[in-house]
Amino acid sequence: MLRRPVRITLVGVLMWGLAIAVIVGVVAGSIATLSSGGISGTTWTRLIVAGLSQGAIYALIALGYTLVYGVLLMINFAHGEVFMFGAFAGLFVAQALLGVDAPFMEQPLIGLLIVFAAAMLTSMTVAIVLERVAYRPLRRAPRLVPLITAIGASLFLQYTAFGLFGPRTRRYPSVEFLEGRTTLFGLEFANVQLVTIGAAVVLMTLLYYVVEHTRTGRSMRAVSEDKDVAALMGINVDRTIVTTFAIGGLLAGAAGVLYAFLFLNVDFGMGILPGIKAFTAAVLGGIGNLAGAAIGGVVIGVMERVTPSLVLYGFGVPSPGQLSDVVAFSVLVLVLIFRPTGLFGRKENV
Amino acid sequence: MDATMQSTYRRAINAGLIAGVAMIYLASVGLVGAFAERPIIASIGGEGPGLITLGRVMLATPAFLIGLIVAGRIRGTGTGTGASAAAVAALSGAVAGLLFGVFLLLIAAVDVRGVFLPLTPALVETLAFGQEPIVGAIINVLLAGAVAALAALIRLLDGRDRAAVLAAIGIVLLVAMLEPIIRPILGRVELDAVRDFMFTGGGLTLPAAALLAGLVIAYTWSTRHPSSPVRRQLDAVSDERRRQLQIGAAIIGVLIVLAVPFVATGFVSLVLFNVGLYLMLALGLNIVVGYAGLLDLGYVAFFAVGAYAMGVLTSSASSMGGPMSALFGAEWGFWLALPVVLIIAAIVGLLIGAPVLRLRGDYLAIVTLGFGEIARVLVGSEALRPALGGPNGVVGVPNLTIPGFGELTSPGEYYYPVVAFAAFAAYMAWRLSNSRTGRAWMAMREDETVAQATGVNTTNYKLLAFALGGTLGGLAGALFAVQLRTVFPGSFLLIVSITVLAIIILGGMGTIRGVIAGALILVGLPEALREFGEYRFLVYGAALVAMMVLRPEGLFPSKTRRAELHEESDEDKQLGESFQDPDRAAPTATGANA
Numbered sequence: 001m002l003r004r005p006v007r008i009t010l011v012g013v014l015m016w017g018l019a020i021a022v023i024v025g026v027v028a029g030s031i032a033t034l035s036s037g038g039i040s041g042t043t044w045t046r047l048i049v050a051g052l053s054q055g056a057i058y059a060l061i062a063l064g065y066t067l068v069y070g071v072l073l074m075i076n077f078a079h080g081e082v083f084m085f086g087a088f089a090g091l092f093v094a095q096a097l098l099g100v101d102a103p104f105m106e107q108p109l110i111g112l113l114i115v116f117a118a119a120m121l122t123s124m125t126v127a128i129v130l131e132r133v134a135y136r137p138l139r140r141a142p143r144l145v146p147l148i149t150a151i152g153a154s155l156f157l158q159y160t161a162f163g164l165f166g167p168r169t170r171r172y173p174s175v176e177f178l179e180g181r182t183t184l185f186g187l188e189f190a191n192v193q194l195v196t197i198g199a200a201v202v203l204m205t206l207l208y209y210v211v212e213h214t215r216t217g218r219s220m221r222a223v224s225e226d227k228d229v230a231a232l233m234g235i236n237v238d239r240t241i242v243t244t245f246a247i248g249g250l251l252a253g254a255a256g257v258l259y260a261f262l263f264l265n266v267d268f269g270m271g272i273l274p275g276i277k278a279f280t281a282a283v284l285g286g287i288g289n290l291a292g293a294a295i296g297g298v299v300i301g302v303m304e305r306v307t308p309s310l311v312l313y314g315f316g317v318p319s320p321g322q323l324s325d326v327v328a329f330s331v332l333v334l335v336l337i338f339r340p341t342g343l344f345g346r347k348e349n350v
Numbered sequence: 351m352d353a354t355m356q357s358t359y360r361r362a363i364n365a366g367l368i369a370g371v372a373m374i375y376l377a378s379v380g381l382v383g384a385f386a387e388r389p390i391i392a393s394i395g396g397e398g399p400g401l402i403t404l405g406r407v408m409l410a411t412p413a414f415l416i417g418l419i420v421a422g423r424i425r426g427t428g429t430g431t432g433a434s435a436a437a438v439a440a441l442s443g444a445v446a447g448l449l450f451g452v453f454l455l456l457i458a459a460v461d462v463r464g465v466f467l468p469l470t471p472a473l474v475e476t477l478a479f480g481q482e483p484i485v486g487a488i489i490n491v492l493l494a495g496a497v498a499a500l501a502a503l504i505r506l507l508d509g510r511d512r513a514a515v516l517a518a519i520g521i522v523l524l525v526a527m528l529e530p531i532i533r534p535i536l537g538r539v540e541l542d543a544v545r546d547f548m549f550t551g552g553g554l555t556l557p558a559a560a561l562l563a564g565l566v567i568a569y570t571w572s573t574r575h576p577s578s579p580v581r582r583q584l585d586a587v588s589d590e591r592r593r594q595l596q597i598g599a600a601i602i603g604v605l606i607v608l609a610v611p612f613v614a615t616g617f618v619s620l621v622l623f624n625v626g627l628y629l630m631l632a633l634g635l636n637i638v639v640g641y642a643g644l645l646d647l648g649y650v651a652f653f654a655v656g657a658y659a660m661g662v663l664t665s666s667a668s669s670m671g672g673p674m675s676a677l678f679g680a681e682w683g684f685w686l687a688l689p690v691v692l693i694i695a696a697i698v699g700l701l702i703g704a705p706v707l708r709l710r711g712d713y714l715a716i717v718t719l720g721f722g723e724i725a726r727v728l729v730g731s732e733a734l735r736p737a738l739g740g741p742n743g744v745v746g747v748p749n750l751t752i753p754g755f756g757e758l759t760s761p762g763e764y765y766y767p768v769v770a771f772a773a774f775a776a777y778m779a780w781r782l783s784n785s786r787t788g789r790a791w792m793a794m795r796e797d798e799t800v801a802q803a804t805g806v807n808t809t810n811y812k813l814l815a816f817a818l819g820g821t822l823g824g825l826a827g828a829l830f831a832v833q834l835r836t837v838f839p840g841s842f843l844l845i846v847s848i849t850v851l852a853i854i855i856l857g858g859m860g861t862i863r864g865v866i867a868g869a870l871i872l873v874g875l876p877e878a879l880r881e882f883g884e885y886r887f888l889v890y891g892a893a894l895v896a897m898m899v900l901r902p903e904g905l906f907p908s909k910t911r912r913a914e915l916h917e918e919s920d921e922d923k924q925l926g927e928s929f930q931d932p933d934r935a936a937p938t939a940t941g942a943n944a
Contacts, residue, residue, distance in 0.1 A: 001942075004624050009809075015705060020707060022516075056863065065866045075712050075716065133895075139899075141902070144645050144711050147712045147896065148717060148894060152892070152895040153894075155848055155887055155888075155890055156888060156894075159884065159885065159888035162887075163378070164379055164467070164468070263429070276720075300444055318732045321727075322731050322733070323727065326724050329720040329721075329727075330720075332716065333717050333724070336709065336717045336720075337706065337709070337717065
């Protein structure tokens, strides 16, 4: 058995060059930053904590992408808008329940639970309608067709929200008990960050239980394995797919409220960036892989906070924080180019 | 028979409910309100916004469509007469109107403006025709039923007559909507009498609309109907003569395009400039997506590269200090800079294309989207401020000077260069599509492995597609920069890529006339109808979904493309239907057994 000689092509050389340039750049930038000592230890922990809570939100959204990709092999580009509708629903309920002189000012916890329920149900409804109207007719269409549809649906939902709720950025009411700070494991968290991380962990545990230990979860896994065989085994494929969208919607709705409490602002375009970043997280963790999506979300969240300061500061780039989006997109591009199966993905998925 | 009738009624009611939801949607997102002041048919006394406004037309559309669909279904099953079809359609429309009426009563009773901004008392009054809400609701029920019944009657006409009536309705709507463009043109060419006859106050006058509809019906009938004398004469024309006539028509078409700035206002030239710009972008993306089948969602990156390269090379502003200005602050002329800009755009195309060669369709789309977003953030960032001006952009781009003609000073004058370049791009795309290269791309689009096996060097052809697509995008960017005289980072958003994609999807991927039609409909029409504003993106999104679900080959598909898409999906459709609808699958099954 002779090994074939490696063919050296211009494109191959270019790819290697790109890989080496990225690695050298990251290492050199990090060394320069750390040796300059321009950023203090508390700044780093602050960045990491912020990254963790944001990453928890990305993880929740990413699970929706991964679930849908698992059963349909399609990128649900409109998932970011499902998230956005959840944030809006939460906003209106929160204004009614938690605002000044509102009924649940004294018991914010109950009020918050109602806000979450409203947001999650709204997002679930949007996701189900989306599946029924836009995606179901295309079940067997060529692969790019559902993606283009999803892009159209994303735009349509964005400007539906624009029409319904107006172009203005709206603010969540501030809830007193989310404003404080707590120190945990030697790290200082804002309460809202802790709540975000806690809620994400609870929801992900629930999801894990549903997927691994219930009948519904078993149908979902069977459908993602092979739709036709699953149908022969008596599984209602259409209903399972709807369930998958519904679960993704529930998680996205919760993420919407968490995101809105973290950043307080809500507007019709808010779904795009978290959507793309969460998709990056799903790809990073190996699309179709639930644990991978959760870990990918946290990794992306921390990276986009830490990397600009770590790598770019060393090169003397002015206001590196502005470029945090570039970090996330670069991760997206690099992962897809060099390792499209993601960190934990199975080979057969690609 | 009883069971079929029952299912017919059930379906009609379901269709009515869907149409009702659509009507509520249109009112809730504010589309109806936005177009409530845009008259289509002017009111007789010249008072109020008009007899029929565009908002009203929009609200009537769902009822009209279900009328067509319900009647078509009844006709298809062969049960029932024309009168009963119209009655069922009327029922369907009335259900839609009823749902909408209930909604109207609700928003009249409860103030929901805190959540849904468009649902104002003013809108309630418009929707209720200025009456009490309960009266308005009843009017809506009757009106929706009548519209649906009318649509059903149209559907039941003979095919040729139906086409004529629908064309007449379409043309009347189009002419009325284009009033802000047509009216000044009529004034300029000294047809004041025609202008005053057609447009008073706003919108078409009733007699003008009737005349126009009559003309369209007469034209369609006389040219289509085999027994009409005009048709017979047309058929008798010899092939050679026909070719001469076609060339003559083409020349007249070119003359009309060239005459636009002389007869139309500057506003129209500006609208058409934008159409031309998007046409160029769409032709470029069409090479990448339509010919080569590589879905590029970051196409705006090339537009940005072209605009910024042109801006930096030609700008005379001294604001750009820093190390890069020594390299760039060259203050070149447009014509000197243009080849350099195009080469830069082509190189960027290669650089983006090279790493993504191995990626499959949807991943390729996402990677290019990532590139586009990186470009968007970078051009507006502080980090690149010394070179690209950061959030302030590049200012002081000089006007375009055309040798032998002089400097173009007003924005409208850029109409000619953009038409010339777009024509060149269209010619290039057309030549490419019929060449060996074009065939190689299309082979690659259909099946990469097979293409490779038959000797197509897919690497090179993919890179060529990216480079050429990038060049056209860069060209559009360069023209954009000189026309606006500034390059601002806010112009290069994801939405541009999606708009361009919507244009080629609507028209039909891979065809040039489809791309032209797409650009006129999606860019030209919303620009002409200023009330559209941001709602145009709602329409783009809806258009993308609707086209993909209903007609993936586009409005004006190429023959090969249609064949490709339907060869695959027809089988699947039958397969899918046989699972869902046992009634319909039964005859096929018996046929197979026999």
